[in-house]
Amino acid sequence: xxxxxxxxKLRLVLRPDQVLTDPAERDAYAHDDAEWAExxxxxxxxxxxxxDDVTVVVRTAADAGLSVVARGAGTGLSGGANALAESIVVxxxxxxxxxxxxxxxxxxxxxAGLINDDLRRAVAAHGLWYPPDPASYRISTIGGNAATNAxxxxxxxxxxxxxxxxxxxxxxxxxxxxxxxxxxxKGATGYDLTALMVGSEGTLGIITEVTLSLLPLGxxxxxAVVGSFASLEDAGVAVAAISxxxxxxxxxxxxxxxxxxxxxxxxxxxxxxxxxxxxxxxVDDPGATGAEAxxxxxxxxxxxxxxAVDQAVDPAEIDRLFLARRLAYPALERLGPVLTxxxxxxxxxxxxxxxxxxxxxxxxxxxxxxxxxxxxxxxxPLIIAPEGDAAAKARAKLAFDRIVEDCRELGGTxxxxxxxxxxxxxxxxxxxxxxxxxMHRDIKAALDPRGTxxxxxxx
Amino acid sequence: xxxxxxxxKLRLVLRPDQVLTDPAERDAYAHDDAEWAExxxxxxxxxxxxxDDVTVVVRTAADAGLSVVARGAGTGLSGGANALAESIVVxxxxxxxxxxxxxxxxxxxxxAGLINDDLRRAVAAHGLWYPPDPASYRISTIGGNAATNAxxxxxxxxxxxxxxxxxxxxxxxxxxxxxxxxxxxKGATGYDLTALMVGSEGTLGIITEVTLSLLPLGxxxxxAVVGSFASLEDAGVAVAAISxxxxxxxxxxxxxxxxxxxxxxxxxxxxxxxxxxxxxxxVDDPGATGAEAxxxxxxxxxxxxxxAVDQAVDPAEIDRLFLARRLAYPALERLGPVLTxxxxxxxxxxxxxxxxxxxxxxxxxxxxxxxxxxxxxxxxPLIIAPEGDAAAKARAKLAFDRIVEDCRELGGTxxxxxxxxxxxxxxxxxxxxxxxxxMHRDIKAALDPRGTxxxxxxx
Numbered sequence: 019x020x021x022x023x024x025x026x027k028l029r030l031v032l033r034p035d036q037v038l039t040d041p042a043e044r045d046a047y048a049h050d051d052a053e054w055a056e057x058x059x060x061x062x063x064x065x066x067x068x069x070d071d072v073t074v075v076v077r078t079a080a081d082a083g084l085s086v087v088a089r090g091a092g093t094g095l096s097g098g099a100n101a102l103a104e105s106i107v108v109x110x111x112x113x114x115x116x117x118x119x120x121x122x123x124x125x126x127x128x129x130a131g132l133i134n135d136d137l138r139r140a141v142a143a144h145g146l147w148y149p150p151d152p153a154s155y156r157i158s159t160i161g162g163n164a165a166t167n168a169x170x171x172x173x174x175x176x177x178x179x180x181x182x183x184x185x186x187x188x189x190x191x192x193x194x195x196x197x198x199x200x201x202x203x204k205g206a207t208g209y210d211l212t213a214l215m216v217g218s219e220g221t222l223g224i225i226t227e228v229t230l231s232l233l234p235l236g237x238x239x240x241x242a243v244v245g246s247f248a249s250l251e252d253a254g255v256a257v258a259a260i261s262x263x264x265x266x267x268x269x270x271x272x273x274x275x276x277x278x279x280x281x282x283x284x285x286x287x288x289x290x291x292x293x294x295x296x297x298x299x300x301v302d303d304p305g306a307t308g309a310e311a312x313x314x315x316x317x318x319x320x321x322x323x324x325x326a327v328d329q330a331v332d333p334a335e336i337d338r339l340f341l342a343r344r345l346a347y348p349a350l351e352r353l354g355p356v357l358t359x360x361x362x363x364x365x366x367x368x369x370x371x372x373x374x375x376x377x378x379x380x381x382x383x384x385x386x387x388x389x390x391x392x393x394x395x396x397x398x399p400l401i402i403a404p405e406g407d408a409a410a411k412a413r414a415k416l417a418f419d420r421i422v423e424d425c426r427e428l429g430g431t432x433x434x435x436x437x438x439x440x441x442x443x444x445x446x447x448x449x450x451x452x453x454x455x456x457m458h459r460d461i462k463a464a465l466d467p468r469g470t471x472x473x474x475x476x477x
Numbered sequence: 478x479x480x481x482x483x484x485x486k487l488r489l490v491l492r493p494d495q496v497l498t499d500p501a502e503r504d505a506y507a508h509d510d511a512e513w514a515e516x517x518x519x520x521x522x523x524x525x526x527x528x529d530d531v532t533v534v535v536r537t538a539a540d541a542g543l544s545v546v547a548r549g550a551g552t553g554l555s556g557g558a559n560a561l562a563e564s565i566v567v568x569x570x571x572x573x574x575x576x577x578x579x580x581x582x583x584x585x586x587x588x589a590g591l592i593n594d595d596l597r598r599a600v601a602a603h604g605l606w607y608p609p610d611p612a613s614y615r616i617s618t619i620g621g622n623a624a625t626n627a628x629x630x631x632x633x634x635x636x637x638x639x640x641x642x643x644x645x646x647x648x649x650x651x652x653x654x655x656x657x658x659x660x661x662x663k664g665a666t667g668y669d670l671t672a673l674m675v676g677s678e679g680t681l682g683i684i685t686e687v688t689l690s691l692l693p694l695g696x697x698x699x700x701a702v703v704g705s706f707a708s709l710e711d712a713g714v715a716v717a718a719i720s721x722x723x724x725x726x727x728x729x730x731x732x733x734x735x736x737x738x739x740x741x742x743x744x745x746x747x748x749x750x751x752x753x754x755x756x757x758x759x760v761d762d763p764g765a766t767g768a769e770a771x772x773x774x775x776x777x778x779x780x781x782x783x784x785a786v787d788q789a790v791d792p793a794e795i796d797r798l799f800l801a802r803r804l805a806y807p808a809l810e811r812l813g814p815v816l817t818x819x820x821x822x823x824x825x826x827x828x829x830x831x832x833x834x835x836x837x838x839x840x841x842x843x844x845x846x847x848x849x850x851x852x853x854x855x856x857x858p859l860i861i862a863p864e865g866d867a868a869a870k871a872r873a874k875l876a877f878d879r880i881v882e883d884c885r886e887l888g889g890t891x892x893x894x895x896x897x898x899x900x901x902x903x904x905x906x907x908x909x910x911x912x913x914x915x916m917h918r919d920i921k922a923a924l925d926p927r928g929t930x931x932x933x934x935x936x
Contacts, residue, residue, distance in 0.1 A: 213672030
């Protein structure tokens with residue numbers, strides 16, 4: 019079937035404005051935020067508005083021997099939504115309805131294309147809270163969050179997307195629609211196919227709706243503790259000490275000097291300068307418990323040799339500090355293409371890993387800025403190569419591989435929260451090993467025997 | 478291969494005392510605590526001491542065309558560990574080692590046969606806490622807890638077994654050993670095969686070791702609030718109101734009069750008598766927050782028409798009250814064979830469901846006692862038939878089916894925490910539907926093509 023025939027077939031069922039075939043439009047959907055990974059111009063792009071629309075795409079693609087790449091907002095950092103050769107991209111960005119907010123059961127049912135922050139607002143109106151907060155929460159979709167098992171800042175205390183997905187509507191490789199999971203607080207009926215789908219990056223099914231468990235909105239009191247350090251390792255020692263002391267902060271983020279300077283030069287936020295690293299921490303226990311926890315965090319920072327430690331309880335001040343963390347990635351992207359790591363090491367190994375990253379930058383003559391969900395041991399060394407400098411790009415890739423190897427040596431995992439996509443495939447394969455990879459292939463073949471759904475991604 | 482040949486082959490590799498062939502010994506391992514479900518005398522019972530021993534069993538069984546039923550302590554209530562015709566039972570009860578307790582990363586690595594309470598004690602010695610607390614926690618194994626995704630009393634706040642399993646060692650259907658999951662706080666590498674194994678009841682692999690995430694032991698202050706009610710429905714109204722108010726108790730249990738009386742007559746604990754139902758609640762937030770939450774729980778009980786509401790902060794008194802809850806099941810078993818329900822309905826539907834259970838008892842002329850993790854909507858109506866009364870047993874089965882239907886009508890699931898095993902198969906199949914069942918069959922065939930591992934269970 020020619021590309022024109024495919025588009026014509028899609029337009030038999032879908033409205034013309036839902037089927038994009040213009041080359042420029044198709045290129046706009048050719049990759050997510052992982053341009054370093056391979057991508058192709060898709061045969062067509064479909065803007066699905068219902069689960070049935072997704073079924074139409076899957077069936078049409080299967081008939082035409084094409085693959086289907088599902089996509090939310092395209093904010094992924096591993097290439098999971100990068101278009102494949104001979105693929106149709108189905109975007110769920112128009113599927114933004116909130117079907118139900120249930121207060122007594124504390125769940126929300128929403129379509130996959132809903133922006134995380136819009137979902138957050140919708141449930142807040144009912145006194146409920148959806149914790150997972152990837153840095154992209156203002157622009158990424160809840161379905162993309164589920165497909166990649168997105169993390170975020172508050173995960174150190176509240177867990178990742180996986181921990182909140184109770185159920186979902188999924189379009190399978192044969193185009194059939196199934197409802198997985200439950201809406202009750204507990205459930206043990208059959209295999210946990212919901213958990214299998216979370217993080218499977220659209221390779222086993224396309225998530226079109228999610229049911230998410232929620233927490234009460236109130237009852238938390240935020241206190242921020244910010245420490246600046248003369249070295250990344252000192253900051254790492256503070257992180258390990260806070261964790262070993264049994265304190266569970268609601269955020270424990272690290273920003274290095276390069277990130278801080280890049281944000282400040284871009285946005286002029288008046289951030290602390292002159293330190294090698296900043297640790298941004300919050301605790302949210304109410305009352306005396308929270309005050310004690312904040313004091314304890316501050317003490318551990320001081321003991322680790324902090325240059326200065328400040329506490330803040332003013333929400334505007336806390337927001338300003340965390341805005342720096344959230345803007346770090348786009349600020350660095352202004353300096354050149356960014357190759358993003360997402361390693362997760364044991365908390366106690368954070369100082370050692372930070373040292374090795376610094377050594378790798380020196381050894382490979384590349385610029386590496388580091389932001390981190392330090393409290394989880396989840397580090398994002400960001401390798402920056404000047405635009406158009408092929409040699410720098412090659413060195414960046416070597417540094418990338420070196421960091422992955424170091425992470426595995428320290429007992430870590432190659433992706434903490436971004437998913438494998440394409441960028442992390444070699445590291446993931448080494449980490450999983452041949453027999454576990456075979457389990458992945460067997461499950462993929464069982465649920466998608468023709469390899470229609472995002473083949474070659476995730477494992 | 479004859480049964481004797483199978484045993485001889487096992488004894489070539491294993492010590493003689495690990496291979497039980499005496500009929501009485503085999504009968505002792507023929508079923509878990511679900512005698513109402515079908516069971517058979519196994520060909521042999523193997524007491525595995527290492528993961529390699531389990532491999533020996535799986536390979537020997539596969540060669541001989543037998544199936545393998547894995548078993549922890551045999552405390553399951555759905556028949557998941559009931560022996561099949563032509564099966565070898567492999568018990569992991571001797572695999573009780575704690576390999577590692579990691580304080581800074583907050584995890585424990587332990588063998589599957591370790592008793593939940595022994596694991597709890599082992600990690601408490603390091604200032605850590607493993608929350609999931611099935612009523613059987615003093616006698617059930619952590620591997621069985623993982624294989625069935627066991628729940629418990631504190632799950633209303635702290636989640637179920639699934640929420641704590643980071644990784645595991647598993648023997649696959651071909652006898653190969655794999656390590657799934659991770660030890661880091663976060664991880665998104667590949668499919669979540671760990672979650673797929675949790676609750677799969679030994680049908681996809683045999684869990685021989687688990688890595689469990691832990692919480693700090695300290696920082697909680699228990700306050701109990703106990704309300705007695707003139708009717709089950711009144712108690713249900715209190716549960717729904719507490720939930721709708723956004724209070725998250727650390728326990729919210731219901732015991733009906735029949736359970737209370739059975740426990741008190743057995744153990745003489747001096748429990749409150751004369752009410753139709755007791756709600757046992759704890760909150761564990763420290764300080765003023767906890768005091769306010771306890772007061773709020775008490776107020777909702779009063780508003781729902783409680784006959785009396787008492788608060789307790791004395792740990793011994795709290796333990797005494799919850800001991801009644803934990804002893805309810807064995808106390809009722811003394812009255813006759815118990816057919817155990819494990820339905821989970823939306824919290825708001827708890828009063829309606831309790832009313833329907835009472836109606837079902839009347840309509841089918843059966844005795845039904847109810848205990849419940851009421852705060853999760855997870856109800857255990859226990860249907861009791863006098864020993865040897867075939868007509869009563871038949872009526873009990875009809876009542877069982879009626880309760881399952883009612884639960885599904887109210888948006889519930891047929892098993893909240895016991896698993897499907899054999900007893901819940903019809904209800905589970907109706908709940909999952911044909912297409913999702915086909916996904917289960919496809920995954921089972923992909924990972925266990927010869928059907929060696931506990932075939933016919935779980936879905």
